[in-house]
Amino acid sequence: MLKALFPAALVLALLTSSIPTEKVSSASLPTAKQMVQDMSLDEKIGQMLMPDFRNWQTKDESTPTGFTKMNNEVSHLVEKYHLGGVILFAENVVDTEQTVKLTHEFQKASPNIPLLISIDQEGGIVTRLQKGTHFPGNMSIGASRSKKNAYDTGKIIGKELNALGINTNFSPVLDVNNNPNNPVIGVRSFSSDPALVSRLGLQTMKGLQKEKTISTLKHFPGHGDTAVDSHYGLPLVEHDQDRLKRVELYPFQQAINAGADMVMTAHVQFPAIDDTTYRSKKDGEDIMVPATLSKKVITNLLKEEMGFHGVVVTDALNMKAIADNFGQEEAVVMAIKAGVDIALMPAPVTSLKTEKNLENVFNAVKQAILKKEIPISQINESVEKILQLKIKRGIISSKKPISLEKKIKKATQVVGKKSHLKAEQKMAREGITLLKNNKKTLPFKPKKNDKIVVMAPYEDQTKAMSVTVESLMKQKKIKPVRIQSYAFADKTFTKDTAKLIQEADYVITGSYVVQNDPAVNDGVIDDNVQDPKKWATAFPRAVMKEAAAQNKKMVIMSLRNPYDAANFEEADALLAVYGFKGYSNGQFNQPNIPAGLEVIFGAASPKGKLPVDIPSVTHPNQTLYPFGYGLNLKGKQIK
Template sequence: MKKVSAIALSTAMALSMALPSKVNATSRVDQLLSNMSTRQKITQMLMVDFRYWDEDLSDGAQTTGHEFTKMNDQVRKIVEDYDFGALIYFAQNIQKTEQSYNLSMAMQKAATKDGGIPLLISADQEGGSVYRLGSGTALPGNMALGATHNTEYAKKAGQIIGSELSSIGINTNLAPVVDVNNNANNPVIGLRSYSDNADVVGNMASATIAGLKDYNVIGCAKHFPGHGDTATDSHYGLPIVNKSKAELLNNELKPYKIAINQGIEMIMTAHILYPQLDDTTVVSEKTGNEEKKPATMSKAIITDLLKGEMGFNGVVTTDAMNMKAIADTFGESQAVKLAIEAGADLICMPTVLYNQEDVKKLDTIIDYVEDAVNNGEISESRLDDGCRRILTVKENRGILDWKESNFSLNKAL
């Protein structure tokens, strides 16, 4: 796939312009966007993972046991050829400092070959029970921080995490959790939440995000509009939160509004049904039935509420699309299309990539979305808005100017 030209990457002008999407992009971003094909825009809106990789499939085995810790020729070629906007690491990828550093440098060198756009490289480094960096500091979780009601501790936690991630080339943290812990039976949030008080959650999360930003790491508030009051884990089923907008604004949505007011750059959607916000359905190509749309696929929730009423101008990323809350009901291609239609800018893990054969699934998804653009189901302006948001945050964090010489293995160690 042809890369965006190096000339476009180096074109930076001082004037900025207000765009209809309310995203303030520089002329540099607009220049990049103008040089991107429809297919490049679609792939820029994908966040992929290489948690495991199997190079040798000559015996036909589809094993998934080889942890991907070191760049190989197959993955290098994929990253060189596709214009992915982002990459997500798991614990399998970032086990030791030098190894993690080398992997990130190799990933960015592959992405930027022939003038390509540098990656958002992300991980779920929440602290507490959810962290990925094998050599990182094991911090107390959010509930412990929240119990202090001291935002300076939350900021310090963000600074520690930010310093460690940035040193090995990770520029995006898919954290903190800003779910309000208002259901004691919640199977997936619990200790990951700062508090059952929405204001405490918002203030502590914003302090953590500010700490991350001190080390130029993007924070991501999750899981919008709120995963706190559920009794089902969306990894394994489809939760329902049957609350009115007024109830949500008074509780679950409060932390997001606080974070938005303080300049949050990324928010992750939840694979949860909110029937009082959106009760529309769509025919699933997988089940053949009319299916309700979770927040990740809801234009009313993402575009109208989050980007419209709440004024969020940053990047909306989905939670992993292989979670059962989505995957049990929708096929991969339709799920990605519906999420983009709804207003999601970055699609996390559109398919599982374990080997070279899996790349065919990725091509099928990209083809499907491109067809949806060509037949008018998805507008080109929707792709432009998503890419503009992604490129703008990359510009603001200096990621567009990525150079290996800006990093140091000795510093990381």
């Protein structure tokens, strides 16, 4: 057993392991290879599994609820299956002190080898921490072109995760978003330019590593040029190998050369690399094997050709792209056969009644090894890499452990601290990209008691606008005004809506479109405001037209993917902010909307330049706003 390898003091340290803040000394530690030699087969398999306990249903509960506090049932499963790690979600991390206690208890449940405790804290629209610093997101940083912003994002996220006891971050996103219709990446990408993605992604990785947080490049070999969300279906990228090397693979290669810790696979088909077919369990049709399950992608390309010697983790194996087509147990076995080291979310476990799912996966992997379908040498190699990474980042350490009380004290001082929030606000301002400012519409200069109408799809977004306007009044950056808000998701434009605009002096409308609607009529954007499916573009267009008819000053903010700006060619004032999360529970959930409002009222200057091309909606082969385009408030191109 493992304890035989460790001195008594080290065993005690590992029992309450925490991530150290000083340089790790491995002099008194056994090597990863020595540890592997002393492990049972069950212990090795456990290191390669990383389930989630996002929701849990105890014997006394009728349905699963967010798992925020350790219980004997989950603790037992961690120990029973010798788990090497877990992934946390927003349901698990609702409060700073609560999160520290949860991660502390997770580590206590794994007395021999500390866990990888992972999370998707990308910054921007994908953040899990409900308390903390959220950042403007990668595409906003891409618009700022700032390596410092990218590095500081990684460093601050790493510092906050470190304080919470979370040692592994599934970030940075190195997908090159060159498909405007990408439904899942979009603003999670830095840019459509592989060189810019590389430059900024590398800095985020280095920032995370500076704080001893494991960083993860994702989604290999690239999820940027897809029009299908792999949470729901199997995307396909049909480019040839030369193009893949120049675009999709380029950022990954640069980061691998710079010392990447971990790479996450994509559930995407790449026929130029692997066109092997498999009969789908969903419908019996032949489908191409996605990258996650492809030996040609994981072993031949990533490890052998590109020289990656770190840990390979799958994207979540419960996503429909995998679960529906390949089945639970077989998908995990296939992933490991392909060369993956860690199977992420290999089976849904939400209660002891569903433990069988995890048991079946565990046994399927074990049988594949015993039948020599998977060489034990490959398992040993994977586990050695996992343990080596844990040693490298100080997760396995001979340092004296930090008490729970000290962890909580440190976390409450670090997570969401003022300097972090100030940094994210500065970053957001630097990313705001002004696309149009005809007739010197901006900045708005309201007179006392003027009426400002703020509109956006959702109430948290209009709330963020209102709170920001109120803040600008308090700071005396604008004169006292009246504010009226209106959330328009799933609504049609009516006479009452028109009246709001007629009574306003200024109108601010937020547009939120994930994918531009291809439904156009003879080159004219569909303005059917009575079609409830069209509200996302039709409603703000109706507002824009009414404001123009009434000669009201009006601006449109593109809140998510900047491509939706193409729906509003006729707007006099238009800007992209790259982030849609608003204001709730007394806090801004992203700094983007406030930064946009500051530009609108002249309290900040727009400094961003588009990190992508924005094609026309009515003429898709034409570029409406090119990469690098961005105006200052005087209407001149920013250099």
